[in-house]
Structures are given as C-alpha cells and as structure tokens.
Amino acid sequence: MKYAFYTGCVAKGAGRELYSSSVAVAKRLGIELHELTNVSCCGAGVISEKDPLLSDTLNARTFAIAEELNLDIMNICGTCQGVMMKAQKSINGDVKRKGNINEILKDGGHQYKGKVKVKHLLHILIEDYGIDKLKRLVTRPLKGLKVAPFYGCYLLRPSAYSNFSSPDRTTALEDLIIALGGEPVQYDGRSKCCGFPIVMMNKESSLTMSGISLKEAKEKNADCLVTPCPLCHLNLDSYQPEIDKIVQTKLNLPILHLPQLVGIALGIDSKELGLNKHIVSTEKILSSFLKGL
Amino acid sequence: MSKVIFSIRRFNPEKDSKPYYKDYEMNVPEGATVLDCLNLIKWTKDGTLTHRMSCRSAICGSCAVKVNGHPKLACKTQAAEEIINGRMKIEPLGNAKVLKDLVVDLEPFFSKFQKVKPWLVTEAAGSQQSAVNVKETRQSPEDFHRIDAASTCIMCASCVSDCNSWASNEKFFGPAVLAKAQRFVDDSRDKATLERVINLSEANGIWDCTHCGECVERCPAEVKPMDRIVSLRTTAIKMGIVNNNGARHVEGFVDSIRSSGRLNENIIPVKSMGIFNIPGLLSLIPVGIRMFLKGKNPPIIHKHIDEMDDVKRIFKRLKK
Numbered sequence: 001m002k003y004a005f006y007t008g009c010v011a012k013g014a015g016r017e018l019y020s021s022s023v024a025v026a027k028r029l030g031i032e033l034h035e036l037t038n039v040s041c042c043g044a045g046v047i048s049e050k051d052p053l054l055s056d057t058l059n060a061r062t063f064a065i066a067e068e069l070n071l072d073i074m075n076i077c078g079t080c081q082g083v084m085m086k087a088q089k090s091i092n093g094d095v096k097r098k099g100n101i102n103e104i105l106k107d108g109g110h111q112y113k114g115k116v117k118v119k120h121l122l123h124i125l126i127e128d129y130g131i132d133k134l135k136r137l138v139t140r141p142l143k144g145l146k147v148a149p150f151y152g153c154y155l156l157r158p159s160a161y162s163n164f165s166s167p168d169r170t171t172a173l174e175d176l177i178i179a180l181g182g183e184p185v186q187y188d189g190r191s192k193c194c195g196f197p198i199v200m201m202n203k204e205s206s207l208t209m210s211g212i213s214l215k216e217a218k219e220k221n222a223d224c225l226v227t228p229c230p231l232c233h234l235n236l237d238s239y240q241p242e243i244d245k246i247v248q249t250k251l252n253l254p255i256l257h258l259p260q261l262v263g264i265a266l267g268i269d270s271k272e273l274g275l276n277k278h279i280v281s282t283e284k285i286l287s288s289f290l291k292g293l
Numbered sequence: 294m295s296k297v298i299f300s301i302r303r304f305n306p307e308k309d310s311k312p313y314y315k316d317y318e319m320n321v322p323e324g325a326t327v328l329d330c331l332n333l334i335k336w337t338k339d340g341t342l343t344h345r346m347s348c349r350s351a352i353c354g355s356c357a358v359k360v361n362g363h364p365k366l367a368c369k370t371q372a373a374e375e376i377i378n379g380r381m382k383i384e385p386l387g388n389a390k391v392l393k394d395l396v397v398d399l400e401p402f403f404s405k406f407q408k409v410k411p412w413l414v415t416e417a418a419g420s421q422q423s424a425v426n427v428k429e430t431r432q433s434p435e436d437f438h439r440i441d442a443a444s445t446c447i448m449c450a451s452c453v454s455d456c457n458s459w460a461s462n463e464k465f466f467g468p469a470v471l472a473k474a475q476r477f478v479d480d481s482r483d484k485a486t487l488e489r490v491i492n493l494s495e496a497n498g499i500w501d502c503t504h505c506g507e508c509v510e511r512c513p514a515e516v517k518p519m520d521r522i523v524s525l526r527t528t529a530i531k532m533g534i535v536n537n538n539g540a541r542h543v544e545g546f547v548d549s550i551r552s553s554g555r556l557n558e559n560i561i562p563v564k565s566m567g568i569f570n571i572p573g574l575l576s577l578i579p580v581g582i583r584m585f586l587k588g589k590n591p592p593i594i595h596k597h598i599d600e601m602d603d604v605k606r607i608f609k610r611l612k613k
Contacts, residue, residue, distance in 0.1 A: 014590065014591050037599045040604045041549075041554065046543055047546060049527055054608070057607055109603075158506045168510075188362070193503050195503055198500070198502070201539045212460065241579075278587065279584070279587060
C-alpha cells in the first residue's frame with residue numbers, strides 16, 4: 001500500500017503532532033507514504049470564496065502531481081479531504097472547466113486526467129487497510145477508555161462530496177474505536193460543527209459550537225475525544241480554556257488526532273505521537289494506557 | 294406491511310413539565326410516507342398528536358419534522374427508508390421553540406426575512422409612477438439561472454433546524470434568509486445590490502456561516518443555501534465590501550498561498566483581525582501564548598512549498 005501523502009497546512013504548522021503521529025502510524029502499519037512537498041494548500045474552502053476557478057486549478061495541480069506518481073492521495077485533514085472532493089467533482093463534472101484548467105496547468109508541465117482517488121486516513125484504515133487487520137496489530141487495547149468520536153463537517157457533508165456511502169449513518173470512527181479496544185461515546189455532537197471556520201469572525205459563536213458538543217461528550221462520561229480534522233482540533237483543544245468559560249464547566253477533555261488514538265493502541269511512543277503537544281493534557285486521563293510506552 | 298415502532302416526541306406546554314417520547318406500534322402500509330404514518334397514528338391511535346401538514350406534495354413546506362435526528366419533509370419521505378432496527382424516531386424541528394408536539398414556532402424564522410428586504414427594489418418601486426406605466430423588465434435565461442436555485446426555497450425551515458451557527462447564535466440570519474438574500478443580490482433587475490451587500494456583511498450575516506454543510510444536506514429543494522452564502526461572499530469581495538474580519542480572512546488567506554503556497558498561520562489571524570483592530574489583536578494573545586508554551590506555535594520561519602514558481606504562475610495567469 002502506497003499513497004501520495006498530502007499533509008495539509010496545519011500538520012506542518014500549529015498541529016505538527018498530527019504529522020508525526022500519521023507518519024509513525026503509517027510506518028507501523030506498513031503503509032508507504034510519498035510526501036508531496038511541491039503541492040499548494042487546498043484552499044480550505046476559503047480561496048474558492050475569492051475565486052472558485054483558482055481554487056479548482058490549485059487542487060487540479062495537486063491531483064495531476066499524484067497521478068504522475070500513479071498514486072492515490074492520502075489526506076490527514078478532514079477539511080482538505082472535503083475541499084478536494086468538492087474540487088474534483090466540480091472539475092470532473094464539467095468538461096469545459098477541466099479543459100480550461102488543463103490549459104492553465106500545461107505551462108507548468110502538468111495535466112489532470114481525472115483518475116486519482118482522494119482518501120482520508122480514516123477511510124484508508126477502514127476500507128483499504130481493513131479493520132480486522134488493524135485489530136490484529138493492537139498491542140495495547142484501549143480497554144475501558146470512553147472515546148467521543150467527532151467527525152468534523154467536511155468528512156461528512158455535503159454527502160455528495162463524501163467517501164462514506166451514508167454520512168449520516170456512518171460508524172467509521174465508532175468502528176475504529178471499538179477495533180482499538182475502546183468504547184465509543186454515543187452523543188449528538190459526533191457530527192456537529194466545531195465552529196473553527198468563524199473563530200476569527202465571531203469567536204463567541206464559534207466557541208459556543210465547540211462547547212455544546214464538548215459539554216455533551218463530557219456529560220456522557222467521555223474520557224477523551226478523537227477527531228480526524230486538525231481544524232476541529234484547534235478549536236476543541238487550543239481554545240478549550242475559553243470554551244470552559246462559555247459553558248461554565250471545567251471540561252478538561254483531552255482532544256486526540258485520529259492517528260494519535262490509533263498510535264496509542266499500536267503501542268507507539270507517546271512522544272512520537274506528540275501527546276505532550278496539547279493544550280489540554282492527555283497525561284492524566286490516558287496515563288494507564290501510556291505507561292511503559 | 295411491517296410492524297414499526299414510532300417513537301414520537303410529545304410536549305403539551307399546558308400539561309407537561311418537559312417533553313417525553315411516546316411509542317406507537319403500527320403496520321406501515323407499502324408506499325406510505327412519513328406523513329401518511331403520522332396521519333394514521335393521529336386518526337387511529339391517538340387524536341391528541343399534533344403535527345402540521347398542508348399540500349402533501351413537497352411544495353408548501355409545512356410538514357418538516359426531524360426523522361431519526363434530521364429534518365425531512367414528512368410528505369416527501371418514504372417511511373420504509375427510515376426504519377432502523379424496526380424503529381423510527383420523529384421529533385419537532387430543531388432551533389425553534391416547540392408550541393405543541395411536532396409543531397414549532399416559526400415566527401422568529403419568518404421575521405428574519407424582513408432583514409434582507411425579500412422584494413425587488415426597482416426605480417419604479419421608489420417613485421410615484423404607476424406600475425402600469427413602467428416598461429417590462431426582461432431577464433435573460435443566463436441571468437435567471439443565477440437566482441434559480443434560491444428561488445426553489447419553500448421556507449420549510451429544515452436548513453435552520455440543523456444549522457450549527459444558528460444553534461450557537463440566535464441572531465444569525467440563517468441559511469434560508471441568506472439564500473433569499475442571494476436571490477435578490479444576483480437579480481439583474483434589482484437596484485439595491487450595494488446596499489444589500491453592505492447589510493449582509495454586518496455581524497450575524499454572511500460571514501457568520503461556518504460552512505458545516507448541514508443546510509445543503511437537509512434542504513428538500515435545490516437551494517443549497519451554503520453555496521448561495523459562498524456566492525454572496527464572493528460578490529461582497531468583488532464589490533469591495535472588505536472592511537470586516539471575514540473578507541480580510543479571505544484576502545489574507547489568498548495572499549499567503551500566493552506568496553508561499555501554504556497558509557502562514559502566524560500571519561493569518563493578524564490579517565483577519567485587521568492591523569488597526571486593537572481589541573481583536575489583543576484577543577489573540579492568550580491562545581497564542583498558550584500554544585507557544587506547548588510548542589504548538591507554527592514555525593517562525595515560514596517556508597514555501599517546492600516548485601513555488603508554478604503556483605505563482607497560476608495566480609498570475611488568473612490575475613489574482
């Protein structure tokens with residue numbers, strides 16, 4: 001198994017623990033990664049607000065580069081995944097647009113054919129790698145750990161751009177948590193929005209969104225929360241002290257990136273997983289699972 | 294026919310202290326819609342159950358309820374497709390006060406439409422000239438196409454029911470209202486575009502949508518409200534209505550990709566807030582310090598991607 005590894009901006013910036021944990025998990029699972037160092041940001045749904053054609057062209061360039069390597073794309077960011085899927089659908093569904101974009105790409109020596117598949121790590125673990133195979137590699141089952149799954153919007157919605165056949169009813173994260181030996185928390189917040197896209201525009205509203213789901217997870221006795229999107233992670237973890245004030249509760253709920261949770265169960269070193277890089281300490285609640293790693 | 298348990302949320306504020314769920318076991322006739330089932334329950338099992346309906350043809354928008362957690366038009370939804378392990382949960386729409394059982398107060402929803410002047414503003418409208426003397430205003434198919442999607446809204450409030458921004462901020466205009474606004478902003482016959490866009494760029498308007506996609510997912514028509522909101526944002530930037538955090542965020546984001554190919558997370562918050570927005574900039578300090586102390590700050594030296602020249606060429610070619 002080999003993928004063109006699209007890191008996204010956050011995993012190289014404010015969420016470098018996502019990068020290190022993804023690389024460590026892939027290595028442990030024998031998934032080969034070819035890191036794309038010459039591709040641009042996906043635009044995060046922001047560039048398309050300035051110019052949809054610019055956003056689609058930048059993503060088409062990324063697709064073309066992966067196609068040249070004859071590899072499918074692996075995303076580790078839910079937002080990159082959703083944005084790329086939307087771009088791909090927009091280009092593939094419009095022959096004229098595709099032609100225009102390839103005309104622009106031509107001078108850079110790239111051509112987008114339309115065959116590359118864009119997948120998120122969660123999808124790869126469930127569909128390509130296989131949950132049973134993953135289960136056999138678990139050396140430290142997350143026994144008794146109550147994990148709240150938090151999908152992030154872009155991985156699920158709009159469903160026209162999701163790899164999951166039924167985004168409302170998908171249990172991919174829950175299945176993964178069970179495979180790792182943990183206990184998924186059932187709560188409405190699982191598919192809600194963290195509010196991150198408007199944290200610069202309306203902080204109160206943005207953090208209230210996070211607060212509603214975090215409080216619900218906490219009330220359902222979650223020990224921690226796991227998300228496949230680093231933008232969700234930024235709001236849920238980095239802003240948690242402010243969220244505490246909004247919901248008037250000391251939440252103290254550790255927020256894990258998807259590969260960190262997998263990595264703990266696979267027995268990967270906690271430093272390599274970057275578990276010390278969180279605002280809300282992961283140590284206290286996960287100590288029984290981290291001991292001796 | 295299969296036996297199904299309908300778990301329906303009931304609440305009569307005159308009698309009940311809080312909502313509760315009541316189960317009704319019933320055979321679902323072949324081809325029955327969720328509305329057919331609600332009617333059968335009311336007519337044959339419990340006459341006190343209260344729900345709204347009118348056209349039964351997915352046109353009036355009155356029968357929207359939550360089915361298994363998300364809004365659906367009851368008349369447009371096949372019951373058979375919503376049965377999960379022999380059960381179906383039916384609740385009133387979210388983000389609205391329940392008046393009784395499945396009936397919610399839609400007044401706050403409807404009243405918000407006033408904020409965006411949901412009517413055409415033409416020269417004639419402001420003058421004393423009689424409408425009969427005004428020449429017909431024609432619209433090309435291309436121009437109509439720009440407002441076609443938003444025009445299909447049946448105002449059922451399904452989008453609002455699952456809107457995350459509305460749930461955390463009741464002042465938010467909401468997806469249906471903003472989609473309606475796009476229908477007039479992009480109407481080739483309208484004469485108040487600038488005034489509309491300025492109004493929509495204020496707090497609680499277009500820049501308060503969080504892109505969660507729920508409205509696109511729940512809309513039973515073809516409105517795709519989030520796409521309409523994105524279109525309004527593009528229009529606002531094109532018209533130069535950029536003195537707000539939302540538009541500054543877009544411009545700063547594009548600048549960053551143009552210069553390095555990736556997002557500079559050290560600079561973007563400052564650009565979004567605006568360099569003269571002292572309270573805004575100060576609000577960034579606590580989270581900045583917190584992240585710095587944990588080694589979560591983005592690298593001070595922001596590196597560009599490999600083959601940056603090609604990305605720059607694309608920006609130049611598209612004149613961005």
